[in-house]
Amino acid sequence: MIDALEQAEAAVAVCFDTAAWAASEHDLVASLDAAHRLEQRLAAVKLSLVRELDGRGTATAQGASSTAVWLRDRLRLGVGAARRLVELAATLDAAPAGVRDALAGGSVTVEQVRVIAETVETVHAAAGAEAADKAFGVLVDWAGQFDAALLRRLGTRILDHVAPEVADAAAEAALRAAESRAARDRHVTVSEQPDGRLRLSGILDVEAAALLRTAIDPLTAPTGPDDTRTPGQRRHDAVADVCRLALRTGELPENGGDLAQLVVTTSYDGLARQLGTGALDIGPQLTPEAVRRLACDAAVLPAVLGSAGQPLDVGRQRRLISGPLRRALVLRDSGCAFPGCDRPPRWCDAHHIRHWADGGDTSLANAVLLCGHHHRHLHHSEWVVQLGVDGHPEFRPPAWLDPEQVPRRNHYHRRR
Numbered sequence: 146m147i148d149a150l151e152q153a154e155a156a157v158a159v160c161f162d163t164a165a166w167a168a169s170e171h172d173l174v175a176s177l178d179a180a181h182r183l184e185q186r187l188a189a190v191k192l193s194l195v196r197e198l199d200g201r202g203t204a205t206a207q208g209a210s211s212t213a214v215w216l217r218d219r220l221r222l223g224v225g226a227a228r229r230l231v232e233l234a235a236t237l238d239a240a241p242a243g244v245r246d247a248l249a250g251g252s253v254t255v256e257q258v259r260v261i262a263e264t265v266e267t268v269h270a271a272a273g274a275e276a277a278d279k280a281f282g283v284l285v286d287w288a289g290q291f292d293a294a295l296l297r298r299l300g301t302r303i304l305d306h307v308a309p310e311v312a313d314a315a316a317e318a319a320l321r322a323a324e325s326r327a328a329r330d331r332h333v334t335v336s337e338q339p340d341g342r343l344r345l346s347g348i349l350d351v352e353a354a355a356l357l358r359t360a361i362d363p364l365t366a367p368t369g370p371d372d373t374r375t376p377g378q379r380r381h382d383a384v385a386d387v388c389r390l391a392l393r394t395g396e397l398p399e400n401g402g403d404l405a406q407l408v409v410t411t412s413y414d415g416l417a418r419q420l421g422t423g424a425l426d427i428g429p430q431l432t433p434e435a436v437r438r439l440a441c442d443a444a445v446l447p448a449v450l451g452s453a454g455q456p457l458d459v460g461r462q463r464r465l466i467s468g469p470l471r472r473a474l475v476l477r478d479s480g481c482a483f484p485g486c487d488r489p490p491r492w493c494d495a496h497h498i499r500h501w502a503d504g505g506d507t508s509l510a511n512a513v514l515l516c517g518h519h520h521r522h523l524h525h526s527e528w529v530v531q532l533g534v535d536g537h538p539e540f541r542p543p544a545w546l547d548p549e550q551v552p553r554r555n556h557y558h559r560r561r
Contacts, residue, residue: 150190153187157183160176160180181251182250182251182252183251184251185248185249185251185252185253185254185255186248186249186250186251188248188255189237189245189248189249190249191230192230192233192234192237192248192255193234193237195212195216195230195231195234196234196235196237196238198212199212199231199234199235203215204216205522207546208483208484208485208519208522208526208528208542208546209485210486210488210516210518210519210522211231212227212231213227213228213230213231214227214485214486215485216230216231217485218485223336224334224487225334225346233255233258233259236258236259236262236263237258237262239262240258240261240262240265240266241262241265241277241278241281243281243285244258244261244262244265244281247261247285247288252285252288252289253285253288254288254293256292256293257288257292257293257296259293260284260293260296260297260300261281261284261285261288261296261300263326264280264284264297264300264303265277265280265281265284267322268280268303268304268307268308270322271304271308272304272307272308276304276307276308279306279307279308280303280304280306280307283303283306283307284296284300284303287299324351327348327350327351328350330348331347331348331349331350331353332347332348333345333346333347333349334346334347360383360387361380361383361384361387362383364379364382364383364386364387365379365380365383366379367379470495470507470508470509470512471495473509474495474509474512474513474514475490475514477509477514477536477537478490478493478513478514478537478538478555478558479558480492480493480514480516480555480557480558481493481514481515481516481519481555482513482514482515482530482537482538482540482554482555482558483515483516483519483522483523483540483555484540484553484554484555484556485555485557486516486519486555486557487557487558488516490514492516492517493514493515493516493517493520494514494515494516494517494520495512495513495514495515496512496513496514496515496520496523496530497511497512498511498512498513498530498531498532499511510532510536513530513532513538526543527542527543527544527545528540528541528542528543529541531552533552533554537554538554538555539552539553539554540552540553540554541553
């Protein structure tokens with residue numbers, strides 16, 4: 146397979162180096178069609194490779210928490226795109242052979258494949274294999290005329306074409322299937338921007354959407370004629386207000402042994418004299434004005450920092466890593482410290498580098514922040530964690546993965 150792919154890659158490179166301006170319009174259009182077919186065929190190959198690697202457990206064997214996370218690092222994808230790739234590979238694997246052949250033949254796109262596979266599955270459940278085969282033929286024919294979004298809308302009434310005798314009863318079943326898909330596809334993605342801001346995206350199911358609207362709608366109205374905020378800015382502020390209200394209830398579950406709270410860290414001198422710049426425990430830097438504002442109702446934690454940015458002295462020795470010591474650990478590691486992991490502090494446990502039972506003390510120099518998956522992985526694998534000369538954690542991989550055993554670090558979290 147690799148030889149064939151390398152030959153294809155070389156052929157594509159030749160096409161790229163060929164001057165498009167010299168071709169006729171007819172040849173340009175024909176070349177565009179051919180490139181699109183090739184793209185879909187390569188997508189079919191890529192999905193089959195992803196499915197096989199996922200089935201073999203390659204990702205977890207190499208220390209990743211999932212195939213999606215492994216693909217993110219390996220192919221430099223966004224985690225959402227990597228997750229969709231794994232999901233589509235599973236969908237294609239379970240789909241009728243004709244669906245895979247259509248993609249490999251370049252007659253349908255990757256997104257159309259998802260729609261066809263899900264629609265055929267619904268028809269099969271409602272009207273049997275014969276109707277599902279008819280539906281597949283109709284959908285592939287429609288795919289030559291309509292994009293994935295319109296194809297999905299047309300697919301909701303496909304039983305009218307292939308099995309009208311059960312169409313009405315199946316419409317209700319399709320509605321339930323749509324509800325099930327909505328529950329499966331519900332998600333919210335929180336992506337940190339380089340300047341510390343967050344980008345929110347996602348899909349809410351009907352119930353969650355109603356709850357969100359009910360919670361923020363009363364807070365999104367203009368406060369008066371001099372309110373110059375845009376509608377988007379008012380919705381942003383409403384979400385922040387709802388979060389403040391939730392924090393004030395005191396009913397949120399504990400996070401790493403502490404009550405849910407917003408922690409602002411500033412220097413001891415700045416706190417003793419006049420508040421200066423500070424930082425949230427999740428990373429972003431704050432202006433003096435923001436520190437003063439948050440100090441009214443947030444926990445302000447003074448920390449003494451060394452030249453390399455590591456906290457030097459917090460708390461006292463004890464078995465459990467909580468309170469000020471955990472906050473200092475969050476300040477240093479900013480999330481799971483395992484290479485390639487982007488999980489935030491709230492998903493992480495504190496791990497003793499030298500186990501407590503083996504005489505290890507409870508101190509910052511003997512602790513590292515790890516998410517649940519990598520905490521378990523470290524205990525049951527040959528990976529070794531240590532602190533580097535600058536006081537930040539680094540991980541030495543097993544010899545079978547890297548014969549040189551070059552220490553690796555996490556580059557997803559901002560270094561203090």
